[in-house]
Amino acid sequence: MADPVIIAVPKGRILDEALPLLARAGIKPEPAFADEASRALRFATNRPDISLIRVRAFDVATFVAHGAAQLGIVGSDVLMEFDYSELYAPVDLGIGRCRVSVAEPATLAALDDPREWSHVRVATKYPALTRRHFEARGVQAECVKLNGAMELAPLLGLSSRIVDLVSSGRTLRENGLVEVEVIAEVSARLIANRAAFKMRSPQIGPLIDAFRAAVR
Numbered sequence: 001m002a003d004p005v006i007i008a009v010p011k012g013r014i015l016d017e018a019l020p021l022l023a024r025a026g027i028k029p030e031p032a033f034a035d036e037a038s039r040a041l042r043f044a045t046n047r048p049d050i051s052l053i054r055v056r057a058f059d060v061a062t063f064v065a066h067g068a069a070q071l072g073i074v075g076s077d078v079l080m081e082f083d084y085s086e087l088y089a090p091v092d093l094g095i096g097r098c099r100v101s102v103a104e105p106a107t108l109a110a111l112d113d114p115r116e117w118s119h120v121r122v123a124t125k126y127p128a129l130t131r132r133h134f135e136a137r138g139v140q141a142e143c144v145k146l147n148g149a150m151e152l153a154p155l156l157g158l159s160s161r162i163v164d165l166v167s168s169g170r171t172l173r174e175n176g177l178v179e180v181e182v183i184a185e186v187s188a189r190l191i192a193n194r195a196a197f198k199m200r201s202p203q204i205g206p207l208i209d210a211f212r213a214a215v216r
């Protein structure tokens with residue numbers, strides 16, 4: 001039999017929404033996959049030709065871009081940050097919906113006009129996306145890379161603005177910040193390694209179709 005297709009799935013919030021989607025696509029992982037306390041990283045499924053790996057959100061794109069996994073589920077925020085040419089993103093899965101936005105303290109926003117910025121200092125997990133966004137309108141962005149808790153940066157004087165994910169807006173509100181610009185709407189995508197998609201299309205093509213049919 002051909003090697004199993006490996007699908008990379010992020011830990012954390014997307015995992016919960018991905019499970020029903022996998023089930024509708026006919027893929028039922030072994031029970032340990034849904035148990036974040038499990039230390040296992042690779043999991044079998046009801047299909048001997050498919051196995052799953054559970055990795056950090058940003059690493060899903062890296063595993064698939066390098067062909068270590070053939071398919072993956074990842075937020076479009078991650079795809080925008082990396083911009084890997086080896087990745088093909090054929091299906092919008094409609095889960096993990098949020099937006100990537102610029103935010104700043106409410107006190108600053110009251111006096112501020114983003115159209116007048118020529119230089120900004122921004123704390124973010126998304127430096128490439130942030131620089132591209134600001135460059136497109138002639139603003140130079142100096143980025144401080146953080147991996148989480150961006151909302152602390154303005155409170156502690158690390159930077160007056162942040163670029164982060166916003167969903168309900170609760171995290172911003174509870175830290176005295178307001179959204180001043182939406183950069184992009186985000187949802188999770190099914191991604192495929194382009195070379196694997198070409199060379200293993202009899203295996204991978206029907207799987208992509210199954211995910212497409214599972215989205216509702």
Ligand SMILES: Nc1ncnc2c1ncn2[C@@H]1O[C@H](COP(=O)(O)OP(=O)(O)OP(=O)(O)O)[C@@H](O)[C@H]1O
Pocket residue numbers: 010011012013014055056057058074075076077078096097098165166167168186187188
């Ligand atoms: N509040 C949110 N609402 C909806 N989707 C979100 C939200 N926050 C993040 N996401 C989506 O889920 C993905 C993973 O985010 P999550 O916060 O679970 O990971 P993380 O804790 O930042 O990752 P890691 O710990 O692996 O670095 C993001 O890339 C984004 O696409």
Ligand SMILES: O=P(O)(O)OC[C@H]1O[C@H](OP(=O)(O)OP(=O)(O)O)[C@H](O)[C@@H]1O
Pocket residue numbers: 013148149164165166167168169170171172
């Ligand atoms: O607008 P809200 O509904 O408050 O959601 C936004 C928050 O969700 C995400 O963080 P998450 O909860 O995943 O935590 P982490 O990134 O710090 O792990 C994101 O980084 C924001 O902090």
